[in-house]
Amino acid sequence: MRAAPARRGRDGADTRARIEAVALELFAQKGVAGTSVRDIALGVGVSEGALYRHFPSKEKLSRELFLTRYATLAAEICAIDAAERELERKLRAVVGLACALFDAEPALFAYLLIHQHEHLGLVPEAPEANVVEAVAQMLRGAGVPPGRVTLASAMALGCVVQPAVFALYGRIKGPLAAQADDIAAAVMVVVEGQARG
Incomplete structure (x- = not known):
């Protein structure tokens, strides 16, 4: 029974x-x-x-999907930050994570990207639940000055997100993971430039 x-x-x-x-x-x-x-x-x-x-409701489903998946990604970024010592290894791992997510679950990546404006106001500030804060925490730890962290985070995320958008719309062919090294190199240039000030 x-x-x-x-x-x-x-x-x-x-x-x-x-x-x-x-x-x-x-x-x-x-x-x-x-x-x-x-x-x-x-x-x-x-x-x-x-x-x-x-x-x-459909709206609650939509919100829960966004918040839980976004928090999972943020927590994974925080785990990489904690596990890796060198900035370049951290950035390569985060870019690899994003590319692998895109390749494995393009619908999830598209959903997070396209619907972020509807839900970002509800995302907690804690890095473990917030991708932007997780990246910002990593960059602060890498020596990016406080006044440059927000811009550096935006530019670093843009280096990852824009290729994914192109891949979503068929402008970049093949798995995004094949582009991970080039994307990580671009992110590294951005972050080093912001760290130097």
């Missing part, structure tokens, strides 16, 4: 994961406004009512 609740819980977690995966694909393709709850439910193979048992 006790095995049934555990199974329901596991099935519920599986259903929730499927809802999130389908929603990410649809949100990346059609936008949040262009995706209906019915579209998501049909993609998952559940009723709309079943979907609402997991997420009270």
